[in-house]
Amino acid sequence: MAKYKNVASDIIERIKKHEFKDIGKLPTEDEMIEYYNVSRNTIRSALKTLTSQGVIYSRQGSGFYIRQRSNDNCIPITGTNGLTYDFPHNTFTNVVLSIELLKADEILAKKMFCEVGDSIYFCKRLRILDDKKFALEFSYYNQKIVPYLGKEIAEKSIYNYLQDNLKLKFGFADKHISAIKLNKEQAELLELETGDPGLVIADTVYLDNGMMFNTSQVIYNYKYANFYAMAVR
Amino acid sequence: MAKYKNVASDIIERIKKHEFKDIGKLPTEDEMIEYYNVSRNTIRSALKTLTSQGVIYSRQGSGFYIRQRSNDNCIPITGTNGLTYDFPHNTFTNVVLSIELLKADEILAKKMFCEVGDSIYFCKRLRILDDKKFALEFSYYNQKIVPYLGKEIAEKSIYNYLQDNLKLKFGFADKHISAIKLNKEQAELLELETGDPGLVIADTVYLDNGMMFNTSQVIYNYKYANFYAMAVR
Numbered sequence: 001m002a003k004y005k006n007v008a009s010d011i012i013e014r015i016k017k018h019e020f021k022d023i024g025k026l027p028t029e030d031e032m033i034e035y036y037n038v039s040r041n042t043i044r045s046a047l048k049t050l051t052s053q054g055v056i057y058s059r060q061g062s063g064f065y066i067r068q069r070s071n072d073n074c075i076p077i078t079g080t081n082g083l084t085y086d087f088p089h090n091t092f093t094n095v096v097l098s099i100e101l102l103k104a105d106e107i108l109a110k111k112m113f114c115e116v117g118d119s120i121y122f123c124k125r126l127r128i129l130d131d132k133k134f135a136l137e138f139s140y141y142n143q144k145i146v147p148y149l150g151k152e153i154a155e156k157s158i159y160n161y162l163q164d165n166l167k168l169k170f171g172f173a174d175k176h177i178s179a180i181k182l183n184k185e186q187a188e189l190l191e192l193e194t195g196d197p198g199l200v201i202a203d204t205v206y207l208d209n210g211m212m213f214n215t216s217q218v219i220y221n222y223k224y225a226n227f228y229a230m231a232v233r
Numbered sequence: 234m235a236k237y238k239n240v241a242s243d244i245i246e247r248i249k250k251h252e253f254k255d256i257g258k259l260p261t262e263d264e265m266i267e268y269y270n271v272s273r274n275t276i277r278s279a280l281k282t283l284t285s286q287g288v289i290y291s292r293q294g295s296g297f298y299i300r301q302r303s304n305d306n307c308i309p310i311t312g313t314n315g316l317t318y319d320f321p322h323n324t325f326t327n328v329v330l331s332i333e334l335l336k337a338d339e340i341l342a343k344k345m346f347c348e349v350g351d352s353i354y355f356c357k358r359l360r361i362l363d364d365k366k367f368a369l370e371f372s373y374y375n376q377k378i379v380p381y382l383g384k385e386i387a388e389k390s391i392y393n394y395l396q397d398n399l400k401l402k403f404g405f406a407d408k409h410i411s412a413i414k415l416n417k418e419q420a421e422l423l424e425l426e427t428g429d430p431g432l433v434i435a436d437t438v439y440l441d442n443g444m445m446f447n448t449s450q451v452i453y454n455y456k457y458a459n460f461y462a463m464a465v466r
Contacts, residue, residue, distance in 0.1 A: 197430030
């Protein structure tokens with residue numbers, strides 16, 4: 001892993017442990033150069049990564065501050081730290097609606113960049129935030145990369161399983177954002193009315209070797225979901 | 234401007250002129266190092282910027298490809314090149330619904346990081362893509378930074394005016410994405426039904442000196458608007 005990514009991960013761990021809680025901001029660049037024993041460029045790359053993930057933000061001449069996440073229940077759209085990180089004071093429960101092993105037809109093969117006939121796991125989950133029906137997830141995994149996916153895994157965190165047990169390394173994800181009208185089934189699961197808005201994020205996720213292994217469509221409850229992004233000129 | 238930003242801007246200009254149209258991809262890193270007479274790091278920073286803006290994407294071992302934008306009418310959420318860049322084959326028309334100069338009350342002052350009583354331009358526009366009612370925009374500008382804003386400007390491009398005439402340099406923007414149910418007025422303007430979904434992007438835009446000068450709320454027509462983002466681990 002690149003040095004700056006190690007630094008970025010370590011800073012996230014320290015934020016999780018509330019190490020900077022008193023002042024709400026990170027140490028200075030110089031302090032971090034000494035602490036991590038790396039170059040200024042490495043620290044700056046790490047800070048840039050954390051900024052684009054919505055973990056920290058900079059104030060002119062005053063340093064890097066830790067973004068309050070739980071207050072506004074705001075999910076960084078370019079973040080890949082997972083909902084449990086984005087909502088540190090809440091509990092997520094996953095209701096697994098179904099897990100099937102499908103044979104890819106032409107449409108699914110195109111979607112998964114795989115061959116017709118390949119085996120693809122299809123998982124439907126309802127994600128509940130405390131007692132709120134937060135999101136409905138339709139997710140596909142290529143069995144060549146994810147040999148097994150069971151209910152006991154999907155009830156916890158699929159991504160933790162992929163990273164910790166299968167040792168997969170995520171590279172990047174393409175995301176498409178749109179809004180839809182919920183159909184009857186979607187609305188009932190989210191405890192909304194048919195025709196209500198749904199905020200849709202469709203992901204295509206690649207490993208760090210460039211191989212695509214997962215696509216998903218997540219329909220978020222418009223009453224609770226709020227995403228954050230930063231654009232830099 | 235940092236060297237890599239100049240390179241990134243130049244590559245965008247060359248893409249606009251269809252210079253790489255035949256093969257649909259950029260020259261190799263080595264070719265660009267020679268062409269621009271800059272370091273490998275500078276080229277890589279430029280490519281990273283263009284990737285995060287959704288202008289190009291990389292294919293493992295095969296180089297950087299130019300993303301087809303007009304095909305899927307997809308707007309990069311972290312891009313700041315403007316809708317006219319994102320839809321090169323379409324025409325945008327702006328209907329200016331109102332422009333007012335307001336005195337900031339407490340709520341607006343908080344929103345604009347300004348003093349109560351400061352003068353703030355408020356502009357309401359309907360943005361039409363070809364013949365489609367594409368988006369409804371509610372935008373606030375601090376008069377200290379934008380001394381004048383008239384209908385003749387808002388009918389064209391406010392951002393071009395700020396950059397080309399006022400020589401303002403944009404730094405970064407905070408974006409919040411959510412979905413709402415349209416009220417009657419919003420629905421009528423977008424030629425939709427009351428209660429239909431609206432995809433909302435709320436922007437807070439800063440100059441490169443860190444000063445905030447513009448907030449806006451744009452309600453996109455869910456039938457046409459589709460945003461793109463990339464997450465990198």
